[in-house]
Amino acid sequence: MSSLQGEPKGSPSAFKPPYQTIRWRASKFSVLDQRQLPLKKTYMELPDIKTACLAIKTLAVRGAPLIGIVAAFAVAHAARKHATHKKLLQAIDQLSQTRPTAVNLFVCLNHMREIVEQDGSPVQIVRQALDILEIEETRSYAMAAHGQKLIAKEMKVGTYCNTGALAAPGLGTALGILIKAHLSGKKIEVVVPETRPLLQGARLTAWELSQYKIPYRLVTESALAGIVGELDAVFVGADRIAANGDTANKVGTFGLAIFCRQFGVPFYVVAPTSTIDSNLSEGSQIPIEERSPDEVLSFGSCRTAPAKSKVYNPAFDVTPSDFITAIVTEKGIARPPYNWTGEK
Amino acid sequence: MSSLQGEPKGSPSAFKPPYQTIRWRASKFSVLDQRQLPLKKTYMELPDIKTACLAIKTLAVRGAPLIGIVAAFAVAHAARKHATHKKLLQAIDQLSQTRPTAVNLFVCLNHMREIVEQDGSPVQIVRQALDILEIEETRSYAMAAHGQKLIAKEMKVGTYCNTGALAAPGLGTALGILIKAHLSGKKIEVVVPETRPLLQGARLTAWELSQYKIPYRLVTESALAGIVGELDAVFVGADRIAANGDTANKVGTFGLAIFCRQFGVPFYVVAPTSTIDSNLSEGSQIPIEERSPDEVLSFGSCRTAPAKSKVYNPAFDVTPSDFITAIVTEKGIARPPYNWTGEK
Numbered sequence: 001m002s003s004l005q006g007e008p009k010g011s012p013s014a015f016k017p018p019y020q021t022i023r024w025r026a027s028k029f030s031v032l033d034q035r036q037l038p039l040k041k042t043y044m045e046l047p048d049i050k051t052a053c054l055a056i057k058t059l060a061v062r063g064a065p066l067i068g069i070v071a072a073f074a075v076a077h078a079a080r081k082h083a084t085h086k087k088l089l090q091a092i093d094q095l096s097q098t099r100p101t102a103v104n105l106f107v108c109l110n111h112m113r114e115i116v117e118q119d120g121s122p123v124q125i126v127r128q129a130l131d132i133l134e135i136e137e138t139r140s141y142a143m144a145a146h147g148q149k150l151i152a153k154e155m156k157v158g159t160y161c162n163t164g165a166l167a168a169p170g171l172g173t174a175l176g177i178l179i180k181a182h183l184s185g186k187k188i189e190v191v192v193p194e195t196r197p198l199l200q201g202a203r204l205t206a207w208e209l210s211q212y213k214i215p216y217r218l219v220t221e222s223a224l225a226g227i228v229g230e231l232d233a234v235f236v237g238a239d240r241i242a243a244n245g246d247t248a249n250k251v252g253t254f255g256l257a258i259f260c261r262q263f264g265v266p267f268y269v270v271a272p273t274s275t276i277d278s279n280l281s282e283g284s285q286i287p288i289e290e291r292s293p294d295e296v297l298s299f300g301s302c303r304t305a306p307a308k309s310k311v312y313n314p315a316f317d318v319t320p321s322d323f324i325t326a327i328v329t330e331k332g333i334a335r336p337p338y339n340w341t342g343e344k
Numbered sequence: 345m346s347s348l349q350g351e352p353k354g355s356p357s358a359f360k361p362p363y364q365t366i367r368w369r370a371s372k373f374s375v376l377d378q379r380q381l382p383l384k385k386t387y388m389e390l391p392d393i394k395t396a397c398l399a400i401k402t403l404a405v406r407g408a409p410l411i412g413i414v415a416a417f418a419v420a421h422a423a424r425k426h427a428t429h430k431k432l433l434q435a436i437d438q439l440s441q442t443r444p445t446a447v448n449l450f451v452c453l454n455h456m457r458e459i460v461e462q463d464g465s466p467v468q469i470v471r472q473a474l475d476i477l478e479i480e481e482t483r484s485y486a487m488a489a490h491g492q493k494l495i496a497k498e499m500k501v502g503t504y505c506n507t508g509a510l511a512a513p514g515l516g517t518a519l520g521i522l523i524k525a526h527l528s529g530k531k532i533e534v535v536v537p538e539t540r541p542l543l544q545g546a547r548l549t550a551w552e553l554s555q556y557k558i559p560y561r562l563v564t565e566s567a568l569a570g571i572v573g574e575l576d577a578v579f580v581g582a583d584r585i586a587a588n589g590d591t592a593n594k595v596g597t598f599g600l601a602i603f604c605r606q607f608g609v610p611f612y613v614v615a616p617t618s619t620i621d622s623n624l625s626e627g628s629q630i631p632i633e634e635r636s637p638d639e640v641l642s643f644g645s646c647r648t649a650p651a652k653s654k655v656y657n658p659a660f661d662v663t664p665s666d667f668i669t670a671i672v673t674e675k676g677i678a679r680p681p682y683n684w685t686g687e688k
Contacts (some may be wrong), residue, residue, distance in 0.1 A: 005393070025362075035496045038647075038649065038650050039647065056376070061591065097433070113685065128518065128590045146417075169529045190472070191656075192647070193566075194540070194640065194648075195566065196538070196540060196564040196565065196566050197564050197566075197651075199648050202640070202641075202648050202649035202653075203648055203649060206649045206650050206653050207649075207650055210650045210653070215654070216653070216654065216655075217654045217656050218567070218641070218649055218653045218655045219640070219642055219656045219657075220540040220541050220596075220653065220654070220657070221540065221564070221565040221566045221596070221599075222537075222539065222541075222565045222594075222595045222596025222597070222599065223380050223595050223656060223658060223661070224597070224599060225596070225597065225598040225599035225661060226598060226600055226658060227656060250566075250568070251564070251566045251567050251570065252564075252565075252566030252569075254566075254569040254570060255566065255568060255569030255603065258569055258602060258603060259602060262606075294564055296538065296546070296563070296564060297562070299643045299646070302646075303382075303383060304538075304540070304543050304547055305382065305543075305546035305547060305549055305551075305562055306545050306550050306554045308347050308383050308553070308554070309546075309550050309560070309561075309562045310559070310560065310561045311561065311562045311563070312561050312563045312571060313563075313564070313567070313569060314560070314567060314570060317567070317569060323685065331653060339567050
């Protein structure tokens with residue numbers, strides 16, 4: 001039975017986050033419900049594929065690497081509950097239709113499909129999910145280590161959306177670099193944009209930074225142009241990176257990159273190689289999810305705009321590679337021109 | 345008594361907005377409470393100076409020209425209720441301490457101070473307020489007329505915050521140009537940024553455009569970089585313009601101007617000459633109001649970020665004049681280099 005639970009390795013315990021994003025227990029699989037943060041720290045059980053799909057679609061779990069991991073564990077959980085191979089393949093199809101932009105979801109599900117199609121046993125299928133988690137954790141710590149070359153003592157840095165342990169295994173991606181810098185005594189200060197419409201910066205990044213006691217200032221996106229010039233560097237994550245380095249990330253990233261160019265501030269993208277889609281030559285080929293107008297028309301239970309307003313609400317935007325100073329992966333720091341054609 | 349009420353002239357009735365922002369009645373002075381829009385259209389009575397100050401501070405009324413007008417009428421209302429000249433001068437001081445950035449407030453209050461200091465009768469003091477209103481109304485219609493040269497049929501235009509009849513007498517400033525273009529059959533489409541933190545775009549501009557049935561799309565500021573390239577022009581208002589054309593306006597304006605430069609989109613500022621402060625040689629001298637962190641930390645009754653978060657919440661930013669394609673005033677269209685030194 002222990003091989004159906006497993007325990008990921010490779011995470012230097014000194015840097016382990018003080019909260020668990022995924023709980024993989026003897027018979028239960030649950031995730032920290034990020035919609036409730038920072039007000040409540042509650043776990044949402046994902047007993048079946050339908051609930052797992054809902055959790056991903058409604059952003060109870062989000063972050064490109066994390067949704068890949070959660071999808072893999074949803075398949076593993078179904079396998080250990082003796083789903084047939086046919087059901088498992090259906091599950092993989094359902095999970096792959098939850099969100100279109102982050103490529104990690106498809107990469108992880110393809111790994112799961114391979115083991116299912118090889119008639120893998122429940123133990124082997126669970127092992128596959130645990131292996132994926134372990135690899136992504138190791139990548140997170142490697143990115144955090146490489147990124148230290150880009151961050152000096154007492155730097156004032158910016159970030160965007162949420163890219164910590166709530167978004168990716170280990171320490172996360174971009175935020176992992178900042179967390180490691182702080183834990184190494186670099187005394188950084190972070191500027192956190194709230195990230196409309198769903199406020200992942202205000203709700204999640206501010207919360208994660210407060211868990212580590214990292215000093216930060218929260219700002220609206222409307223205040224960014226006035227503050228980017230004070231920053232030494234900006235670190236963001238990615239949902240999909242094309243072969244030429246064009247990067248899809250949370251909507252607002254491109255605007256932040258334009259401000260960085262305007263004020264001469266280095267703009268770094270941080271993502272594991274599982275976020276690179278070498279099949280796409282450039283960013284215009286990345287499918288961009290458009291989400292419900294309700295996210296913009298109302299706030300919680302309070303409507304904030306005329307109900308019939310037409311809304312444009314893309315969840316992501318694409319930052320052209322020439323706005324990106326460097327891309328940090330687990331392999332090191334890549335600088336332009338980027339060329340990941342045929343990488344995988 | 346009629347001279348204590350008055351009726352402003354100069355507003356071509358075909359273009360009159362389908363709602364009243366200010367109600368100046370026989371014995372009552374009230375304003376449309378903009379905090380309740382778009383959900384409720386309620387009027388807030390301003391029986392005394394304390395309430396008028398509160399209405400301005402809490403943004404029940406806002407918009408650079410409008411707060412000047414409301415302050416002037418608050419003084420006139422006190423005068424017709426037989427306040428002493430000493431009380432009226434105190435009232436002017438109190439009103440001038442409500443908000444620091446928009447210069448129109450001080451310009452209007454100076455006009456009121458003049459008539460009070462000349463021992464003006466209640467009738468004369470009321471007449472002064474009505475004159476100020478009439479002048480600003482006339483300016484609004486003149487700006488709307490001049491601006492038509494900048495706007496062609498079927499243009500897709502952007503704006504920011506709220507600059508319509510809720511922000512200034514007549515048709516407003518920037519939005520007045522768009523409203524007149526629509527009423528003249530130009531079939532424009534407007535992109536409306538929601539304008540965090542207080543959502544004047546989502547709550548007020550979307551509502552005003554819907555009153556005129558002008559097609560619009562609402563976007564978050566985070567989505568702006570992805571859509572500005574599609575626009576033919578952007579029109580914004582101003583809270584204070586320095587002699588060199590540097591313009592303080594709602595926070596987020598500078599970011600929008602940077603995007604306009606990036607994508608080669610003309611960026612127009614629209615304001616009456618009462619918004620020009622020729623005493624200030626450049627924008628860095630404009631005092632920028634910083635507002636409560638609560639505006640960013642919570643939304644309505646719902647907290648959205650850790651309560652102890654440090655917040656940077658300026659209400660305005662300054663767009664350097666070299667980002668501004670032209671400035672439309674009631675006198676015409678000014679182009680760089682701007683030089684309003686010693687104008688007034």
